[in-house]
Amino acid sequence: TNTRRQVGSTFKPFVYAAGIERGMDPCEYIANEKITYPEYNNWSPGNADGKNERFYSMMGGLVNSENTVSAAVMKEVWVENAYDFARRFGFESELPKDPTLVLGTADLTLREMVSAYSGFANRGVVVKPYMVTRIETHDGIVIMKKDKPNRWRAMNETEADMVAYMLRKVVDSG
Numbered sequence: 001t002n003t004r005r006q007v008g009s010t011f012k013p014f015v016y017a018a019g020i021e022r023g024m025d026p027c028e029y030i031a032n033e034k035i036t037y038p039e040y041n042n043w044s045p046g047n048a049d050g051k052n053e054r055f056y057s058m059m060g061g062l063v064n065s066e067n068t069v070s071a072a073v074m075k076e077v078w079v080e081n082a083y084d085f086a087r088r089f090g091f092e093s094e095l096p097k098d099p100t101l102v103l104g105t106a107d108l109t110l111r112e113m114v115s116a117y118s119g120f121a122n123r124g125v126v127v128k129p130y131m132v133t134r135i136e137t138h139d140g141i142v143i144m145k146k147d148k149p150n151r152w153r154a155m156n157e158t159e160a161d162m163v164a165y166m167l168r169k170v171v172d173s174g
């Protein structure tokens with residue numbers, strides 16, 4: 001449908017993927033500390049549980065959905081790069097051009113999210129969802145045929161595989 005909702009933490013993997021593409025290592029440790037970012041109008045995100053303890057690997061920050069770690073990834077990636085990266089995955093709705101993007105403040109459709117996530121499942125290739133590919137009469141005459149679905153490469157296979165692995169960890173232990 002075309003109903004838009006704030007997507008929350010389900011958007012984080014796109015910023016993490018942008019970080020991986022820019023050379024961040026999923027095993028890199030990041031402090032889980034509340035920081036104020038003066039370059040972003042004193043933005044100071046906190047974690048849902050209010051705790052800021054220890055260090056997390058980049059992957060651990062995603063697995064546990066730690067906002068402070070996600071903010072640190074966003075700072076490393078830069079807002080403009082995260083925005084451009086997300087656009088490559090087919091997001092057409094308006095995206096905030098500020099660091100809150102990593103926390104999922106964008107209002108997006110389910111169709112956009114499903115299509116964008118297909119890029120991780122398909123080793124970097126995004127596929128726009130479609131319902132019908134062919135309509136025939138009862139006599140077998142084709143009255144409508146959709147050729148190949150709309151698809152494109154959004155990131156390279158190896159990096160997409162890293163993100164897919166991280167997402168499996170979210171399901172298994174997050």
